[in-house]
Amino acid sequence: MSQSLDEGPFFHGTTAQLGAGQFLTAGHRSNYRPEIVMNHVYFTALVDGAGLAAEIAAELAGKGAVPRVYEVEPTGEFEDDPNVTDKKFPGNPMRSYRSSAPLRVVGEITEWTRLTPDQLQEWRERLSALLSDEHAEIIN
Template sequence: MSEALEAGPFFHGTIANLREGELLTAGRPSNYRPEIVMNHIYFTARVDGAGLAAEIAAELADGDPVPRVYQVEPTGAFEDDPNVTDKKFPGNPTRSFRSVAPLRVLAEITEWTRLTPEQLQEWRERLTNLLADERAEIIN
């Protein structure tokens, strides 16, 4: 794993209610395929990208979870996320990354673009179609 050429700030979207200083770690089930335990923790340099991840996590979770975005700091080396970079898009237009090292929570971000009900429905349909496709692989 090589150090990515991005200085941040970095963000992570989730439904977890976290405090400043807490660490986010790998080893949790995938939001998209819960049967897969993820070897990395994912983050982005785009606050709205983290917001999208949080909203999708909330859509797929049981109950009535609150989507949250946190500014985070990688504690170790990180790399471009291969799930959305050269495998699917040229370069790293989403500015998405992953690490095996924890992310430290710096602060909760409350200003990010929320999806409309129509956009959430579109993402719900995209995810349903993606998850139904056995060829849709998560690079873990």
């Protein structure tokens, strides 16, 4: 575990409709590689980062999916997300983390910086390239 972890608050982006006190758990399929069941649940200390994840999840889920951001509390140990830390961004400027322990939902956040239609199109193209690249790796 990293000694430089954030104190929070922490956020998680998803399309799931959840209420305060509910838990987000590992063991679900990846939004980016649906053939992979994830061993961790991911979260960030940046509300806009969680908003981006929510909007990407909604894009992948299809028409009618609603992007949602929740403030969450880790219930166990967590670590820097190795999928972005040092692999793509030196250190952890994204303030992205993961845990095999559940995250407790504190409440829903309704305000974050939304993607423009052009930004959504750019992410669609990035995701299409990622999903078609059999060599793109998720550190699970």
